[in-house]
Every structure is written in structure tokens, then in C-alpha cells.
Amino acid sequence: MFTNGMLLRIYVSETARIHDQPAYKYLVEYFRQKGFPGCTVYRGLMGFGHEKDIKxxxxxxxxxxxxxxxxxxxxxxxxxxxxxxxxxxxxxGLVITQPVSMSRKLP
Structure with missing residues (x-):
């Protein structure tokens, strides 16, 4: 069964930091402590940001x-x-929210 939900997506660089930690590590722990059901980090192969430098x-x-x-x-x-x-x-970085339809499959 699908339910309405919200996706929170954050784009940062690998070197971005929050409180002296890599931003992605800090945010995974932040969401875990806030009780979110899961968090996923993706590393891109290529991209560019506001400075237009291709990484x-x-x-x-x-x-x-x-x-x-x-x-x-x-x-x-x-x-x-x-x-x-x-x-x-x-x-x-860039922070995006987007409505989604979700179907959770838990063990």
C-alpha cells in the first residue's frame, strides 16, 4: 500500500563539513538520532555546482x-x-523537498 510522504534530498561536495565532520557522515547520524526510518548517501561520478567547475x-x-x-x-x-x-x-549545497508516494517493505 502506498502512502503520501516527503523526500528530503541534500546535495553537497565530498569535502563539505558540518561541525568538523564530513557533512554526509554528520547528516546520516543526525537523521538516525532523529528517528528517521533510513538514510542513503550517494557519491556522484561527475557534477558541477554554483562555481560551474566540473568535478x-x-x-x-x-x-x-x-x-x-x-x-x-x-x-x-x-x-x-x-x-x-x-x-x-x-x-x-542544495536542500530539496519533494512529495513522494511510498511503500515500505519491512522484514
Whole structure:
């Protein structure tokens, strides 16, 4: 059965930090402590941000600074409870909310 929900998606760079931690690690722990049912981090192969510099995977470069996407989905109410706080934590990036239809399959 599908229910209405909300997706919170955060785009940052690999090197983005929140409170001296990589942003993606901080946010995964943040969402876990807030009781969200799950959180997923994706590492991009290529992308660009507001500076228009293309970042891509290259085996000859030590520092890649690739794009990273962090996603959580839950009820709209739960996502909206944390949206503004997450937005204030992310200093350089993009925070998006989007309505979704969800079907949870739990063991």
C-alpha cells in the first residue's frame, strides 16, 4: 500500500563539513538520532555546482571533491520538522523537498 510522504534530498561536495565532520557522515547520524526510518548517501561520478567547475572521477587525482547526495524519506510532517534545521547546517549545497508516494517493505 502506498502512502503520501516527503523526500528530503541534500546535495553537497565530498569535502563539505558540518561541525568538523564530513557533512554526509554528520547528516546520516543526525537523521538516525532523529528517528528517521533510513538514510542513503550517494557519491556522484561527475557534477558541477554554483562555481560551474566540473568535478569528476579521475584515477590520477588524489583529491576528487565529488558530489554527494544524502536522502531521507518519511511523512511530510517529519521531514518538515527538520528541513529548516538541516538547511541551516548545510553551508554550501542544495536542500530539496519533494512529495513522494511510498511503500515500505519491512522484514
Amino acid at each position: 569528476s572521477f579521475d584515477v590520477f587525482r588524489l583529491s576528487l571533491d565529488l558530489p554527494v547526495v544524502i536522502e531521507v524519506a518519511d511523512t511530510a510532517e517529519r521531514v518538515m520538522e527538520v528541513r529548516d534545521e538541516v538547511d541551516s547546517l548545510v553551508q554550501h
